[in-house]
Amino acid sequence: MSEPSDEQAAMQHYLVCGTEDCQKNGQFYCNACHRPLCEQCRDEHQKSPKTKNHEIVLYRHRKHRLPVELCQEHPTRNKELFCRECSIPICSKCSIMKEHKGHDIDDLEEIYADKYAVWQGEFSKIQKYFLPTTKDLKLDIEEDVTEIKKIMKSFRASIKAEAESLKNLVDEVTSESIEKTHTMEKSLLKMLKSQETTYDDYIAYLWKMSDEFQEYLSITNQKLLFTKTLKIQPFPETTKLVRPVFTAGQFSKNDITKLLGKVNVPNTKPQKRKIQPMEAESAQMKSTEKRLEQSTEKSDMKQTLSLSSSVTKVREYSVPGVDSAFHVTVEKSGIVWVSDQSGNLVQIDLQGNLLQKIHTSGKYEGYHTATQDGDLIYTDKDKKVIYKITPDRKITEFIKTGDWKPISIHSSPINGDILVGMYKGGEAKVTRYNKAGKEIQNIQRDNQEQELYKYPNYITENINGDICTSDINITKVMVVNKSGQHRFSHTGQGSKFSPYEICTDVLGHILVCDGINNTVDLLDQDGGFLSVILSPQQGIHSLRGGCVDYENNLHVGQYRTNTVTVYKYLQ
Template sequence: MSEPSDEQAAMQHYLVCGTENCQKNGQFYCNACHRPLCEQCRDEHQKSPKTKNHEIVLYRHRKHQLPVELCQEHPTRNKELFCRECSIPLCSKCSTMKEHKGHDIDDLEEIYADKYAVWQGEFSKIQKYFLPTTNSLKADIEEDVTEIKNIMESIRTSIKAEAESLKNLVDEVTSESIENTHTMEKSLLKMLKSQETTYDDYITYLWKMSDEFQEYLSITNKKLLFTKTLRIQPIPETTKPVPTVFTAGRFSKNDVTKLLGKVDVSNRKPEKRKIQPMEAESAHMKPTEKQLEQSTEKSDMKQILSLSSSVTKVKEYSIPGVDRAFYVSVDKSGRLWVSDRDGYLVQTDLQGNLLHKIQTSGEEEGYHTATQDGDLIYTEQDKKVIYRITPDRKITEFIKTGDWTPLSVHSSRINGDILVGMYTDEEAKVTRYNKAGKEIQNIQRDNQGQELYSYPRYITENINGDICTSDGCNDKVVVVNKSGQHRFSYTGQGSEFWPWGICTDVLGHILVCDSASDTVHLLEQDGRFLSVILSSQQGIMFPRGVCVDYENNLLVGQRGTSTVTVYKYLQ
């Protein structure tokens, strides 16, 4: 394939058309040829006498190509057929042999595509229903914990108020009543903690199932042809706690206990937590190719974002208080946090006005991140501490990392977890903390015991839970799944690749700066290179930091300027 022209390169953003010498966006797919096509090549494909009967669909609706497997009996042929009677794959020559005479022989690729769709549907259920619903139930428990604490505190206040006027007579009874509330509270909280553990265990199970589904869905994995569809265990049921009530008494010297009231458990029957039912099974089934073709592109566009025909610069921010815009974080309101190599970290409003400025020990790393709650988390390498800045600009110590130097940090948009890339003189790792700052996971080595990281300079999380790290010493992007299992590494397209800032978007794409070519690369969720999305042709020089805001715009910081440039690349 020849090199694209300057004009072609400027228009190249996602999947490239598979026709030779064509560099346009391959938004369609030929299921017969198994290659992407642009709109023009699709029309030519349908007009050609040789290919006019080929099935062409939108790329997202493509049939997944059958993994190649050579026949052991006939090594020059691929296994492309399936014998229903014997339940084994065959090559075309095997299907004509006498042991398969009269048997039902099907197209193996069709079976594979159907199986793939079924497993993909089950994987989708975990992502779209089971995990969100279970996390919602867990959040409900957290609200109940707060309510129980508030109720108990209210009861204790009432007891103290009742006892104040008769303090000399009721000290002992007051003490006993308060102790009784602590006992009840402990019992209730113990019950809620047990429920939390139940859902934590179930969430772990769901992630394990999700990883297993991903393995079966791999295009090179044919196990799903012969494996029964696994059934997902139902969400455990739990009961909401019955709040304790306080029954007020009347003052009497002869019956101090009655005067102070009685703390007791309500006789209300516990109600089961409401589990949102899953949509009808038909809603998760893959539609037929005929149905997909009948659906309009306009309807598809309403459901998900797609590639814009070109990358458009929509805005520029000249950031006061920094020498160079190395790394960028953005909160839900659109306000920016920008850092330079001298350790200055500033916040600006939507007009680029300076709101806040601090001096840190950070340099060229992705050492700050905006949280779901509107806070900013940043690392102090010299102190080996991670700090939190609240919207009212109060700075507090959040996490101590001990002997490890924290380099990069990212706040998950999925669950609020904090991911930190850190290192010592001998080793490096990625550590996960929950949003309260409790350490819950360490990722350091692959399944063969090899070190995954050397200098995890930038870190982000994809929509499927993958942790994507830009390693400054190994010169590669390292991607692991939520469980910490190594999925793939990306080492660029040329002889040299120097990865810097990294981020992901709502479609699961990975965007990473390459300082070797001063470009921004666009990858699929599974690591396949799609295109150079930004280069000098879009006015980019020395890109260092990238992030996607809540309006799906791409923000880019550059080494040679204090300006942050905003691009629109999705529509």
């Protein structure tokens, strides 16, 4: 039996014992036989005279089996040794030849196991630490981009406000200066008018004196000329006009800049972005595993299934015809439907081959679902129609939604009812149809007549009949009972929350894809937070779509990649 690779082992829910006809969990490993062993087979292995001296370790501590490679010099022999001097792998026959005489010869398998462990450790570091940490740093940059845009917008507003304030002051000073010229002009004109009046009076006086002199000159009594003394008053004194002058302001562009203020980058040495140490990353992963173990203890032990202590990757598949995976629907047959943000809806078979592709008006919503009868139904929000695709790929108009735009849809596995999230002019609701397409219920407000929804872009139903929606506009998961009465809301675990896909499983768990924190939150059916079952530590990013299939596996889609990853989280 060939040994599975690390990747294959990690993908399996558990490793099967390598003993023939034994299907138990192979948690141990025989380094001599190179096969996994369960606890019972390990004990028998150690008791057997043939294998009692074999080295048996925990599976994760195993030595990796040396790949078979034939010797070029001796084609019937495998390369099993390593020549230290020549730094090449050789076979046992090569080791006794004169070319390697006296050289240090080691067991190639031991060297391979050591090297494999080192490289596997480095690979693990890349997947569990370096990639997630780098993506976190990239998210920091994206947040910085948002922040700098916000800062610069506020600066522009401040500059405009300062300019407006300065303009108001300029207008005020201008108005005062102009008013001052009017006052000064009035005062100077008054003074000049007074001087003009003075000279008018003096001219009148001179005319009077002239008449008087003429009178005296014309009289016959000359005696008066000798006795009467006439004296002309001197010119009245006035002052010359002191003309006002205008002194132009002395200012420059720099003066205006100083008045308005300026934007610059402080002469401060930038700090390096904080990188979380690898030890802290490991501690965080252990903490997540501990929370998962605690949630397992709380689960119903009477159930056939329960939460696994860890989440294991089962497989990955690429979806041709889409550039992202915003919503995933898995039929009972295993056929998968995937949609992206560009309106592409594609169907692929178990081998990943494209079966059909449809262009719709859907974008960031869960707008397709599989029915009990094996049909696929999807919404076209622009046409306000729900279409049905039968297994023979025939597309027919199924339900018309009137004035309401259908944005999300779910077919109940309990009774075949169809739940549709709808939107119209700022209002939103959830409508229930029976499997024949007849409208039987509308849910829009709670008991206090408060609106329940703004944009229910994903919708599902739990095993107890609760209707669960994720609403991107109010950043909440909204849960009502089958009668439409509000039960609870979920707003995430951090300061930010961006709910996308929402689905449930056979145990009544609610799984929520948080697109901003890149996690899958696990809730119980009463809204209690159990754990984060997927996070960036598993290498996921830009999380969007999710779906639990009929084998209880979680399919996870991401933004900007057409790869869907499948995880097992129940056992």
